[in-house]
Amino acid sequence: MTGQHLTDEQFTDLLAGECPIDALQHMKTCPQCQREFEQVQASIEDFSAVGLQWAEHRPAPRIFTSSALIRRWNPLSARTAAAGLLAAALFATYQAKRMQAPNMETILPARSEAQVADDNRLMLAIDKEIRWQADSPVADEDPAGGRLHPRGSQKLAN
Amino acid sequence: MHAASVSSAIPFVGQEREASELDDIEQVVQRYRARLLRFVAYSTGDQDLAESIVQDCFMKAYNARASFRGECSVYTWLNRIAVNLIRDNQRTQKCRFWKSFRKSALDISEMASSLPGGTATPEKNLLMREQVAQVAVALKALSFNQRTVFLMRFQEGMGIREISLATDISVNTVKTHLYRAIKAVREKIGELK
Numbered sequence: 001m002t003g004q005h006l007t008d009e010q011f012t013d014l015l016a017g018e019c020p021i022d023a024l025q026h027m028k029t030c031p032q033c034q035r036e037f038e039q040v041q042a043s044i045e046d047f048s049a050v051g052l053q054w055a056e057h058r059p060a061p062r063i064f065t066s067s068a069l070i071r072r073w074n075p076l077s078a079r080t081a082a083a084g085l086l087a088a089a090l091f092a093t094y095q096a097k098r099m100q101a102p103n104m105e106t107i108l109p110a111r112s113e114a115q116v117a118d119d120n121r122l123m124l125a126i127d128k129e130i131r132w133q134a135d136s137p138v139a140d141e142d143p144a145g146g147r148l149h150p151r152g153s154q155k156l157a158n
Numbered sequence: 159m160h161a162a163s164v165s166s167a168i169p170f171v172g173q174e175r176e177a178s179e180l181d182d183i184e185q186v187v188q189r190y191r192a193r194l195l196r197f198v199a200y201s202t203g204d205q206d207l208a209e210s211i212v213q214d215c216f217m218k219a220y221n222a223r224a225s226f227r228g229e230c231s232v233y234t235w236l237n238r239i240a241v242n243l244i245r246d247n248q249r250t251q252k253c254r255f256w257k258s259f260r261k262s263a264l265d266i267s268e269m270a271s272s273l274p275g276g277t278a279t280p281e282k283n284l285l286m287r288e289q290v291a292q293v294a295v296a297l298k299a300l301s302f303n304q305r306t307v308f309l310m311r312f313q314e315g316m317g318i319r320e321i322s323l324a325t326d327i328s329v330n331t332v333k334t335h336l337y338r339a340i341k342a343v344r345e346k347i348g349e350l351k
Binding site: 016039054 | 187188191192193195196199200205209213266269270286289290292293294311312313318336337340341343344347348
């Protein structure tokens with residue numbers, strides 16, 4: 001002790017909960033140290049009480065963890081959400097198909113080489129007949145092969 | 159980050175019980191949030207930041223609950239995570255010049271005005287508010303470690319060894335920080351005379 005009152009260390013020891021015997025004895029006999037000690041102690045306690053009261057009135061935000069989410073798992077709403085997702089996926093697929101441009105290959109069937117050859121033969125025959133008619137509309141004989149054209153023969157017969 | 163390495167000591171008998179306590183995060187939040195928020199708010203001086211750190215603290219504790227060895231109480235463990243988060247935050251905030259323009263700074267006078275006066279006279283209530291404000295001013299002027307040790311001792315009621323565990327500071331250094339903090343608070347309150 002320095003002089004008559006508690007030193008800083010003794011005061012701190014008392015406040016921190018350590019009880020040096022000489023400091024305790026002095027406290028009993030010195031109203032000044034006693035008053036100061038009580039004042040500091042009360043200030044710290046009030047400071048703590050103010051903080052705790054403030055903290056208790058602050059709203060606690062929810063903490064989401066995986067376990068908390070599992071606890072809140074609602075099968076009915078999960079099924080509703082799944083059904084909604086499925087419906088949305090189906091609708092999107094349907095819309096995508098509708099929006100696709102028409103493809104000619106899917107509309108016209110594939111043609112084989114034999115069909116093409118048949119078509120060409122038919123076209124040549126038609127062309128040949130048209131040309132024959134344009135050259136000699138009344139001729140009875142085919143100038144190429146000497147054979148009578150059926151339509152020409154009919155005309156002669158009439 | 160410090161918070162990741164929250165606990166790595168030898169397990170003891172209470173480990174199983176404490177670990178199961180940590181499994182129910184809602185219960186842990188309900189039990190410790192107010193005290194932890196007070197500690198972080200007084201430590202940072204910023205209420206929004208304190209809310210954010212406390213939230214983060216519970217998340218970290220929950221995610222790292224498997225590493226909790228039970229060599230201390232759950233609250234000491236939470237405190238340790240919070241201290242590391244505050245340290246991390248201070249490191250990242252150091253260079254930000256707008257730090258002093260925080261809008262969510264704690265207003266201790268406003269907080270004190272909401273404290274019920276009980277049967278005390280208005281004069282005594284006023285004196286109490288002034289003393290509380292003086293403690294806040296004194297704490298603000300302390301170093302981070304001094305403030306942390308002071309808050310842990312007088313707000314959380316933690317012992318010197320427990321503080322040493324929570325802060326990773328040696329017992330002797332904890333005592334030194336505590337002496338300096340008390341001296342500063344005592345002097346500040348003495349100015350009111």
